[in-house]
Amino acid sequence: MNGAESPHDDVVVVGGGLAGCEAAYQLAQRGLRVRLVEMKPHKRTPAQTSDRMAELVCSNSLRGAALSNAVGLLKEELRRVGSLALRCADETAVPAGGALAVDRERFAEAMTRAIEAHPRIAVERREVTEIPEGRPVILATGPLTSDALAASLAAAVGAEHLAYYDAIAPIVSADSIDWSRVWKQSRYGKGGALRGERAAPPEGAAPPERAASPEDAAERRDDAEAGDEAYVNCPFDEAQYKAFVRALVASEKVEARDFEDVRYFEGCLPCEVMAARGEQTLSFGPMKPVGLTDPRTGRRPYAVLQLRPEDEAATAYNLVGFQTRMKYAEQLRVFRMVPGLEEAEFLRMGSVHRNTFVNAPALLGPAMELRALPGVHLAGQIAGVEGYVESAAAGFVCALLLAQQLRNEPLRPPPPTTALGGILTHLGRTQPSYQPSNITWAHIAPLDPASGRLRKRARYEAMAERALRDLDAWWAAG
Template sequence: MNGAESQHDVVVVGGGLAGCEAAYQLAQRGLRVRLVEMKPHKRTPAQTSDRMAELVCSNSLRGAALSNAVGLLKEELRRVGSLALRCADETSVPAGGALAVDRERFAEAMTREIEAHPRITVEHREVTEIPAERPVILATGPLTSDALAASLAAAVGAEHLAYYDAIAPIVSADSIDWSRVWKQSRYGKGGAVRGDRAAQREQTAQPDRAAQPEDAAERRDDAEAGDEAYVNCPFDEAQYKAFVQALVASDKVEARAFEEVRYFEGCLPCEVMAARGEQTLAFGPMKPVGLTDPRTGRRPYAVLQLRPEDEAATAYNLVGFQTRMKYAEQLRVFRMVPGLEEAEFLRMGSVHRNTFVDAPALLGPAMELRAMPGVHLAGQISGVEGYVESAAAGFVCAILLAQQLRNESLRPPPPTTALGGILTHLGRKQPTYQPSNITWAHIAPLDPAHGKLRKRARYEVMAERALRDLDAWWAAG
């Protein structure tokens, strides 16, 4: 590097969760970082703010219980000084057994921390090819530009992959017909509350379905951990079937001819789920289990749930209803939902591309491209999925790079931890590599000496072991 560039030890491209976390961790270790972010000069189709670390899909960071793999990952990040988790905790909104944030306050807090750090310089411009400086971390996220993705594909000699991710609509709280809906926690936790605005602000939200736990036991754990006080829009059988038919028949935004549509299973558009079978939604995001309509005393046939988008509960997200329907169709179909007949839509649902590489084939143990030493990948471009996982990938990448720059032997997080599980996923070869949230399958299994434990008990023991091993790894530092 030369000129102004010589004043920096590392270049980080991308000011999302992974890029901000990586830049912060490197700077905290005494390294000078140049963080390059294209906003405000250019935004992706999914972005609406000029702040860094913008959460574009949901405000939920999912389950908090240690018996949940992502809950363990969050606790590990807290213990090792993650910027993203500190800002998330500081800007959290009521969410029962989940961690959800006020997304504007969260982005403000992250941006403020990055811009104020004495060893981080922020440069606003678009990067269209892999920078010549080394080392560099590419953390450009799911909407990596076509030009940069093409540069990356040419460098590694492998075709990058793409699929569509979808965003759920948001409605104004004032436009909900509160006489037709109610608030209630699942499984009798928190009781049922009819929709007055004072109570509305006191209620909490459940984890986003996009968490997509890996098995039925974890799905149950998530529910028992606190599906707290969503707004419930109840359907009878006829209403539900008409709604499903409308979703299937709706006019959708089609992919361009040269783009292959490959959805992430944890964030399927609602109309894709509906097309898989009439009862798919009723056993998915619209399952009525654990809910009783106070007007009838019975469980509805199906329920569409709404989650508060901000601390004041002025807006609500249609949980699990990511969509690629055209805007006019969204207004028509979603106003079939009981209580949303006259809903004001503050944000329409949309789809966006997610670009990622075949990490097991391309990345080495330090998340470094084998074909281009000094070029590291972090976040969703490497194939992790989810807000917490993206921040964790940025953290791990920074830690390993810092070790390299100090000429130390690599000391990755132990494979018994959720942070180690991030690396396990990135290195685990698959017939067709796909992005993934953190799951217990990414964490080293228990020793057989523990005997046969029920799933939840096994997860709790694994979490205890993970935190113990993490603390030892971190202390050895």
């Protein structure tokens, strides 16, 4: 039955992740009948542990919430246009400083209930191993698209798929943390560093390899505005930090198979890869101590590893920014060098997984449709977006444009001044080597030069204000 469709379906959506669920829901809300094909529970990818839809397999964070952050703007836009993913995320949110994080089990349950209860969505549980013959179809199979389906897609478009690895951070039990050695404080929270302050190098440190990006700065401001105690801080002195870095570099890693070409996404590097780039790289990345004061000493520590709650009751914490491809035994040895985690119980070990995506600028048309295969649309990470919110946004936009096509209406994509429009900008922007990307301000049309020269924060706020104004006008006219 692989690839077969019922003549009573208007659209087939393959994949029950964030992009697939969002696309199916939006199509159904527009009166179309949808068959959503999901391979769980018959088969799971190596990163999945649940049979629910929209399972969050990496972090439980949907990242920054402030409108001065591009992903914060994208979330607000999705709320305004009726996104299922954002509705469920808001309903299942857990404390996370200036970010939106969710209880991943409750989030997946809410998404699954909404899809299964919709009268115009039929869910079919089976694996799809080749591109379905019927049209239209949306492929939203995510970063772990099966080898068989990826091969079918590659044969159809004549394009080579690119592969790299995303790494998953470990999770520890809250009651196994030595709370006498750690403290709660959000970076740049109340009593922390001034907004926009850059991390000063620890004494004797080399300068960072690269300057902080605009997204990094926006995340710092989010934490400053939150001012809560959503994060747990594990402090390192200089000797502890350097010993930890040496252990990361020397640890045994899971090796790639012979036929796999490892290409890491810079926004989700394994911690041991960062450590190997230089002794101080981590101290300017996920272990930067700026904006934090150890209440036991009254001073900023040399470095800090932060923990973020996994669920609403804070019974478990993940190691923020510590995605890893170390072998499990090595993870236990190395991560128990972290102050406060000496006796930690690991509820989930870190792991690595493949991400497959196409060269979207070369292959996709304006409706996210394969030029070489009319009627086949791509949504989510297989098209080259990166991140939970971006995947849901890509599913939303793909469904919206497909619905317009099926009604024989002119395509009305989101304005390029919006973050939703920025998703399409990224997918259509020709690059020497196309790479997945989170939403950034660079994907959104710049302000009119007549607006004058604004400082970075003011410019982002002005772009966000314009985006929401343009979005509301566009949505009202639809």
